Amino acid sequence: MSEAVGGIEIGLNAAIVAIVDEEPAVLTVRRAEGSDRAGADALPSGPFDPLRHRTLELGLRAWVEALTALRLGHVEQLYTFGDRGRLARAGDTGAHVVSIGYLALTRLEGGAEGPAGRALTATGSGFRPWYDYFPWEDWRGGRPSVLDEAILPAMRAWRAEAPEHRELGRALGRAERVRLYFGEDGRPWDEEKVLERYETLYEAGLVAEARRDGRACPTPEAASLGRAMSFDHRRILATAISRLRAKLKYRPVVFELLPESFTLTELQKTVEAISGRHLHKQNFRRLVEHAALVEATGETSLVTGGRPASLYRFRREVLAERPAPGLRLGSRG
Numbered sequence: 141m142s143e144a145v146g147g148i149e150i151g152l153n154a155a156i157v158a159i160v161d162e163e164p165a166v167l168t169v170r171r172a173e174g175s176d177r178a179g180a181d182a183l184p185s186g187p188f189d190p191l192r193h194r195t196l197e198l199g200l201r202a203w204v205e206a207l208t209a210l211r212l213g214h215v216e217q218l219y220t221f222g223d224r225g226r227l228a229r230a231g232d233t234g235a236h237v238v239s240i241g242y243l244a245l246t247r248l249e250g251g252a253e254g255p256a257g258r259a260l261t262a263t264g265s266g267f268r269p270w271y272d273y274f275p276w277e278d279w280r281g282g283r284p285s286v287l288d289e290a291i292l293p294a295m296r297a298w299r300a301e302a303p304e305h306r307e308l309g310r311a312l313g314r315a316e317r318v319r320l321y322f323g324e325d326g327r328p329w330d331e332e333k334v335l336e337r338y339e340t341l342y343e344a345g346l347v348a349e350a351r352r353d354g355r356a357c358p359t360p361e362a363a364s365l366g367r368a369m370s371f372d373h374r375r376i377l378a379t380a381i382s383r384l385r386a387k388l389k390y391r392p393v394v395f396e397l398l399p400e401s402f403t404l405t406e407l408q409k410t411v412e413a414i415s416g417r418h419l420h421k422q423n424f425r426r427l428v429e430h431a432a433l434v435e436a437t438g439e440t441s442l443v444t445g446g447r448p449a450s451l452y453r454f455r456r457e458v459l460a461e462r463p464a465p466g467l468r469l470g471s472r473g
Contacts, residue, residue, distance in 0.1 A: 155380035
């Protein structure tokens with residue numbers, strides 16, 4: 141890692157996602173006492189060592205396994221986060237830190253109480269539900285109350301300041317973004333717009349990271365929406381959630397989060413958890429049957445305590461049968 145003035149350091153940040161107690165959860169670490177922004181949740185991060193790792197992904201997998209003992213399944217690069225202010229302090233002349241964000245999926249065998257979960261807890265790390273950071277994204281129980289009680293009133297106040305104001309590089313003004321991203325005026329809620337919503341809330345000064353970075357909030361009582369994270373890590377996590385929600389519809393990534401065999405109810409709850417929406421049981425089962433993504437194992441599960449439920453597994457042949465084998469959930473009205 142370079143220490144030269146004006147140099148560049150390359151780091152790797154990972155949004156490592158698992159399903160824990162039927163909730164989508166992300167692995168976080170606590171920054172050490174005495175460090176910058178100590179105590180705030182942070183995504184795991186590590187350096188890229190070009191002398192040891194042939195590719196960025198191999199470097200990511202190596203340090204994640206060394207630090208957490210987790211074996212990653214699906215891994216994909218999200219974005220390069222390189223804004224000067226993301227790690228620098230006032231007057232800082234040190235190296236500029238560029239972070240490459242990744243989405244990574246894993247199975248946490250035994251849940252939070254299993255061997256891996258306990259080992260992570262002992263190190264001060266652990267999986268936390270991602271809706272702790274984005275409570276407005278969870279529609280499984282209906283429209284989140286935080287939207288009407290806090291977010292939309294604050295967004296309307298912010299919009300009223302300059303309804304057609306557009307930031308440099310943005311095609312849409314404030315009024316248009318409130319309508320499109322937050323489902324105002326009867327517009328449908330698009331679950332894939334996680335990043336756009338977070339960035340708009342940040343611009344409006346409605347999240348703790350914005351106040352930390354010096355942005356004013358039009359309604360101070362609404363300025364701590366969701367749990368804060370270190371630096372721009374909540375932005376990286378928003379990018380990961382957006383990507384995973386979109387990916388569900390054209391790639392079978394959901395099976396990276398499930399055990400080798402599962403019930404259709406477990407599959408549905410996992411898809412609901414990721415997408416943040418409730419799905420009609422019979423419609424979902426017809427969708428799964430039409431997609432031909434699973435096949436029966438011939439075994440049953442008694443875990444539910446009721447009638448035995450048939451177990452299924454991912455039908456890998458589908459990968460060779462068509463180019464986009466996913467679960468097309470359709471739009472929400």
